[in-house]
Amino acid sequence: MTADPSLAPSAARRDSHNSLRRALVERLRDGRTDLAETVMEIDAHAYVDPDRHAREREAFRKLPIMACLSLDVAEPGDKLLFDALGPEIVILRDGEGQVRAFLNMCPHRAARLVTECDSRKRMTCRFHGWTFDLKGKLIGLPGAEGFAGMEREARGLVELPVAEWAGMVFVRADPEGGLIDVAEWLGPFAAELEHLELGRARPMRRSRLETRTNWKCAWDTYCESYHFATLHATTVAPRLVSNVMALTPFDRHARMGFPRKDWYALADAPETEWPDENFGGNYFIFPNINLNVSSGPNGEMFYGFYHLYPGETSGSTVTRMATYRPGHADGPQPDEDWQVLHGFIEDVVRTEDYSVSEEAYRNLSDAPEGFSAVFGANEILVQKWHRDWADQLEELGLGEA
Numbered sequence: 318m319t320a321d322p323s324l325a326p327s328a329a330r331r332d333s334h335n336s337l338r339r340a341l342v343e344r345l346r347d348g349r350t351d352l353a354e355t356v357m358e359i360d361a362h363a364y365v366d367p368d369r370h371a372r373e374r375e376a377f378r379k380l381p382i383m384a385c386l387s388l389d390v391a392e393p394g395d396k397l398l399f400d401a402l403g404p405e406i407v408i409l410r411d412g413e414g415q416v417r418a419f420l421n422m423c424p425h426r427a428a429r430l431v432t433e434c435d436s437r438k439r440m441t442c443r444f445h446g447w448t449f450d451l452k453g454k455l456i457g458l459p460g461a462e463g464f465a466g467m468e469r470e471a472r473g474l475v476e477l478p479v480a481e482w483a484g485m486v487f488v489r490a491d492p493e494g495g496l497i498d499v500a501e502w503l504g505p506f507a508a509e510l511e512h513l514e515l516g517r518a519r520p521m522r523r524s525r526l527e528t529r530t531n532w533k534c535a536w537d538t539y540c541e542s543y544h545f546a547t548l549h550a551t552t553v554a555p556r557l558v559s560n561v562m563a564l565t566p567f568d569r570h571a572r573m574g575f576p577r578k579d580w581y582a583l584a585d586a587p588e589t590e591w592p593d594e595n596f597g598g599n600y601f602i603f604p605n606i607n608l609n610v611s612s613g614p615n616g617e618m619f620y621g622f623y624h625l626y627p628g629e630t631s632g633s634t635v636t637r638m639a640t641y642r643p644g645h646a647d648g649p650q651p652d653e654d655w656q657v658l659h660g661f662i663e664d665v666v667r668t669e670d671y672s673v674s675e676e677a678y679r680n681l682s683d684a685p686e687g688f689s690a691v692f693g694a695n696e697i698l699v700q701k702w703h704r705d706w707a708d709q710l711e712e713l714g715l716g717e718a
């Protein structure tokens with residue numbers, strides 16, 4: 318136990334992490350994994366149909382989507398550009414410390430307003446120089462005499478619903494989509510995320526991948542460990558056990574554990590002696606985010622976020638990856654350790670997971686009529702997610718005709 322009380326895990330975090338480790342240690346001991354009732358088939362059309370894809374893109378504009386963490390826009394004036402939902406969005410912190418989101422569109426003639434993420438307190442359009450404050454208000458209008466009669470108040474930036482909760486920033490790309498109630502959206506999962514203290518997590522490295530596959534082909538790879546021993550034989554499999562999973566659903570969100578190989582030893586030790594920093598759990602924020610809470614090869618705890626989005630066609634996926642150093646991982650290790658880890662995971666995802674996802678998408682596009690993929694009972698979270706996503710589309714009025 319560390320001497321600095323602010324670095325000690327909260328009781329809630331330790332309880333939660335131990336419950337997941339306990340469940341996984343039991344499964345290791347018994348040689349079993351969580352199973353769905355039966356296999357599940359999914360028609361190739363769900364991945365390749367352009368109409369289905371358009372409806373999914375529409376759903377992403379309507380739902381509250383987590384865009385970043387609080388410290389990504391830590392100070393007044395800090396900005397983040399977020400274009401993965403279709404329209405480009407500027408997320409910023411205003412002078413009063415409130416997070417706001419705007420369409421990155423100048424209300425004069427629609428030019429792209431913010432082109433780099435600086436910390437300036439005003440935003441000036443490079444086309445004709447209209448200037449806006451951090452609340453989106455038009456405060457500078459060169460050649461104002463030419464706009465006599467124009468209602469200035471109505472020419473502010475288009476503001477989008479945004480909410481900051483427990484260190485996370487959620488945004489909705491539809492200006493008319495209504496306020497976001499994060500606690501309601503997360504439901505019982507809120508407490509499970511709250512103890513991670515994401516508001517203290519410092520950004521270490523960010524990247525973006527564009528991949529030629531359907532976003533669900535890519536997403537499915539995050540939801541099971543059945544493939545670790547084969548696809549990740551030399552990268553992930555030396556550290557993590559293949560095909561042993563413990564799933565805890567929280568409505569449409571979920572927590573899933575993949576045991577580490579050194580956890581066989583935990584079975585012989587009392588829980589009070591389990592080291593805090595030896596953890597591995599995945600938190601799935603519906604519909605598109607996997608948060609990997611794990612310890613890296615040097616024992617450093619990291620938060621790895623993998624955000625997936627449907628790209629412009631059914632065969633394109635955008636992935637935003639971001640690695641954070643948790644507030645409690647405040648030892649002497651250099652930030653570089655987290656940056657190196659980010660690069661390692663990105664390489665594995667790109668060269669292994671996404672490489673098979675691209676090949677599978679090509680095959681699904683050319684598959685014989687009536688072909689279905691099949692998810693085993695062991696691919697329990699993949700099954701759950703596809704059911705939940707189909708239900709979500711129905712609820713939004715975007716289901717199958």
Ligand code: FES
Nearest residue numbers: 423425426442445
């Ligand atoms: S389009 Fe921005 S000032 Fe003209």
Ligand SMILES: [Fe+2]
Nearest residue numbers: 538544549670
């Ligand atoms: Fe994988």
